[in-house]
Amino acid sequence: MPSAVILLHNANQLADDDRDRFLACLSTEEVLRYQRFLRPLRQREFLLGRILLRFAVARLAGVATDAVCVTERKNQAPLVQLPATSATPPHFSLSHSRGWVACAVSADTALGLDIETLDAERDVDAIGRAAFSVAESNWLASRPAGDKVADFYTLWSSKEAIFKLMSAQAGGAAPPDQVAAGVCLRSGPGWHARTWSQQGLAMTLCSGDRLQSVARICLRGATPSAWSQQLS
Known part of the structure; x- marks a missing residue:
């Protein structure tokens, strides 16, 4: 495997x-x-x-x-x-x-990896509204306050990692939304994501x-x- x-x-x-x-x-x-x-x-x-x-x-x-x-x-x-x-x-x-x-x-x-340093001082809701899709920013807005920073960086690193994966693949498709029906996705056609928190980092590996x-x-x-x- x-x-x-x-x-x-x-x-x-x-x-x-x-x-x-x-x-x-x-x-x-x-x-x-x-x-x-x-x-x-x-x-x-x-x-x-x-x-x-x-x-x-x-x-x-x-x-x-x-x-x-x-x-x-x-x-x-x-x-x-x-x-x-x-x-x-x-x-x-x-x-x-x-x-x-x-x-x-x-x-x-094929792989796509992204790491992001967690920064609690950033206005993650505002960044999410500017950078994420409507479904993704709505999902982030619904997250508990204590989890929001970590959830933002997990979503951000997931989007970056899947973009890298699809760029590495021949004829890579446009990266899909990471949220559907209010749920943060972990896989889709041609991609699978795993996420971790380590050393103050959000880390996502897409394959x-x-x-x-x-x-x-x-x-x-x-x-x-x-x-x-x-x-x-």
Whole structure:
């Protein structure tokens, strides 16, 4: 049955030495994109995301991390390629939020991942009315006050994740409403969603096929060798 792994790490934990070591692993095109980000935190998020991607793909495919080739593509997710003798690269999806970076991989099915930092100071009802469909904003307005912030971010991350999933699929359809008959949907034609709350984040993983299992791992340390030891 299909399965997936989500690796989570905090870019705020990267030291300057970590940054320099990770930059040496990137392609020329990736370094140029890294340099175009103006905010240091966004640079660290991008950098950590590309290293997590290489690590996750290599681990799932059974190849060395430096054997994973990542190519930039304008307005698209990067292209991942493995050595000619290896199998087809795994499916993947990346997301970031306020320093947190997540990478999901699966050998079995297309993915769309989104993480969002919960912020109780935002006017989630107003944002919902502006960004959600009528059915979705009405559903949010009906939620208990104590649950509303978490419910808003769960719905928001679900919409982002399904958009990423459908963008990754050939001829992807327009993302559907996430609420029908007053109920927040968890699946539909060609998509299945799983949601969690972790590290102050709302997290949604959408998949083309229903996943039997999803491992969520918050990594420690700043080297692939340390991550490998944690996962062994």
